[in-house]
Amino acid sequence: MSQGNRIVVIMGSIREGRINDRVAAWVMGQLRQHGFAPELLDPADPDLLPVQIQDKAAIARLRDRMAGADGFVIVTPEYNHAEPGPLKTLIDSVTDEWWARPIGLISYGGISGGLRAIEALRVILSELHTVTIRDTVSFASPWRRFDEAGNITDPEHAAAAETAMADFSHRLRWWADALADARAARPYDRPKDKEQD
Secondary structure: OOOEEEEEEEEOOOOOOOOHHHHHHHHHHHHHHOOEEEEEEOOOOOOOHHHHHOOHHHHHHHHHHHOOOOEEEEEEEOEOOEOOHHHHHHHHOOOHHHOOOEEEEEEEEOOOOOHHHHHHHHHHHHHOOOEEOOOOEEEEOHHHOEOOOOOEOOHHHHHHHHHHHHHHHHHHHHHHHHHHHHHHHOOOOOOOOOOOO
């Protein structure tokens, strides 16, 4: 299967011992199977962690990692009915990189599967001129579902998640292609008004 659509997968947690690594590994593998070219963006990366204190060099590195992406997938836990603070800081640190890009949202958590974090993110991401795809994938109690390598251990759960991911990937590709065509046809940003004589 040929690879296309460069998708930056953004991890939502920087906590020690996070389950985010396992879920993100599964997501990366699934995206590859569906023909995407995923790249992992870890906010805990030492080169990116200073984004949390608005370090200009770290923000420049973040911009470079995001530049030219056809879309994004955010893999996030839910903390107190919302997304983690470090993820919000990362999102708020750049602007133009988000514009007219699709974003897929994948969550995990307790009984809600992190869905409240997704709903909180939709409001934030719409303000940044993104298109969040409706289809999501969520995992309740992922610490019981994933092994250390990011494999879903129960075959029935794995099959259900893969089915959901197939729909998710179809929608993500549709929006990535549609928005890429639109950006190629004309710039998303309005040209600046010329100064009046």
